[in-house]
Amino acid sequence: MASQLDTLLSTLHGFERLLILPHNNPDPDAIASAVALKELLEQKSDTACQIGYKGIIGRPENRALVRYLQRPMRRLTAGDMRQATAIALVDTQPGTGNSALENGVEVRIVIDHHPINDYDKVVTFADVRPQIGATATIMTEYLQEAGIEPTSTLATALFYGIKTDTLGLVRGATAADIAAYLYLQPLIDVNALIAIENAQVPPAYFRELNDTVQAARIYGDVVIAYIGSMEYPDLVGEMADLLLRLEDMQWSICMGIHNDQLIMSVRNRRRRGGAGQLARAVVGQDGTAGGHGMMAGGQVQLHDHDAAQMAHDLMHRILRYLDVPPDTTGAPLLSYSPQKTHSMQVLS
Numbered sequence: 001m002a003s004q005l006d007t008l009l010s011t012l013h014g015f016e017r018l019l020i021l022p023h024n025n026p027d028p029d030a031i032a033s034a035v036a037l038k039e040l041l042e043q044k045s046d047t048a049c050q051i052g053y054k055g056i057i058g059r060p061e062n063r064a065l066v067r068y069l070q071r072p073m074r075r076l077t078a079g080d081m082r083q084a085t086a087i088a089l090v091d092t093q094p095g096t097g098n099s100a101l102e103n104g105v106e107v108r109i110v111i112d113h114h115p116i117n118d119y120d121k122v123v124t125f126a127d128v129r130p131q132i133g134a135t136a137t138i139m140t141e142y143l144q145e146a147g148i149e150p151t152s153t154l155a156t157a158l159f160y161g162i163k164t165d166t167l168g169l170v171r172g173a174t175a176a177d178i179a180a181y182l183y184l185q186p187l188i189d190v191n192a193l194i195a196i197e198n199a200q201v202p203p204a205y206f207r208e209l210n211d212t213v214q215a216a217r218i219y220g221d222v223v224i225a226y227i228g229s230m231e232y233p234d235l236v237g238e239m240a241d242l243l244l245r246l247e248d249m250q251w252s253i254c255m256g257i258h259n260d261q262l263i264m265s266v267r268n269r270r271r272r273g274g275a276g277q278l279a280r281a282v283v284g285q286d287g288t289a290g291g292h293g294m295m296a297g298g299q300v301q302l303h304d305h306d307a308a309q310m311a312h313d314l315m316h317r318i319l320r321y322l323d324v325p326p327d328t329t330g331a332p333l334l335s336y337s338p339q340k341t342h343s344m345q346v347l348s
């Protein structure tokens with residue numbers, strides 16, 4: 001029986017060029033996975049690869065990672081999609097609305113770890129494993145199977161991809177993620193990783209942080225912040241992670257506007273917490289959404305809709321979905337004091 005790797009490679013027979021697409025506004029897992037696929041195919045096939053992306057790489061850590069990788073990807077032009085004869089999607093799937101993929105374009109390869117999407121596209125090779133914590137884990141396995149030891153640079157990127165997607169192996173990590181992480185660990189450039197993780201941030205970061213904290217309201221065990229327009233689209237994910245740290249919270253949801261899109265990020269503390277279901281139910285036909293039990297996201301194209309009104313509508317749907325009584329006014333985070341205070345005990 002042919003191995004997964006052989007099947008993957010045979011998919012590209014006769015194709016001189018492949019366009020690799022990570023999801024829009026790519027995160028470390030998407031960036032590392034795209035670079036790993038390029039490396040694999042350039043060593044094991046005759047196909048030349050180009051990585052393209054849509055959206056922006058805004059989070060300072062992600063910008064630092066891309067600089068460290070010597071800018072392996074470029075923003076897509078309209079012509080790139082038209083000219084592409086073979087396309088690979090990594091860390092995303094057709095039909096999610098979260099890639100540059102256009103209708104009618106054939107997809108050769110999909111490698112992803114998000115829940116399987118009901119797409120009607122014909123994909124020649126699909127390796128989608130929703131139980132796995134990071135696509136970088138799957139790509140590490142392919143490199144191992146191909147007998148390619150990643151360079152220190154690539155190992156660092158893959159390690160960081162697994163680390164961020166699983167919050168350091170505590171969010172949705174499986175035995176496979178742990179195995180890949182431990183395999184990569186001796187190969188990484190520790191100083192580079194420290195520099196990436198502690199990338200310096202522009203003053204706007206602190207303005208956005210302030211806006212988020214000012215906007216956050218608490219409804220029982222749910223904290224929600226709508227921050228209005230934001231400098232870069234992945235900010236909502238970063239802020240949702242931060243808000244989930246508030247004691248007693250089960251849910252955190254952050255929404256903001258970037259480039260005529262309302263972007264929402266959802267977090268839940270539990271492994272099967274239903275973050276993906278909430279995102280899909282709330283966004284509905286107004287946009288696209290997807291994700292796992294603990295983390296999910298969605299986006300709505302605003303067109304002529306008023307941003308504040310749309311945010312208000314979504315907020316309403318979220319509260320209804322979570323059975324929060326409609327007349328409940330949330331408590332502003334900054335004046336919120338929980339019934340029980342148990343967190344500030346001094347440990348001695």
Ligand SMILES: [Mn+2]
Nearest residue numbers: 029091135165
């Ligand atoms: Mn991922």
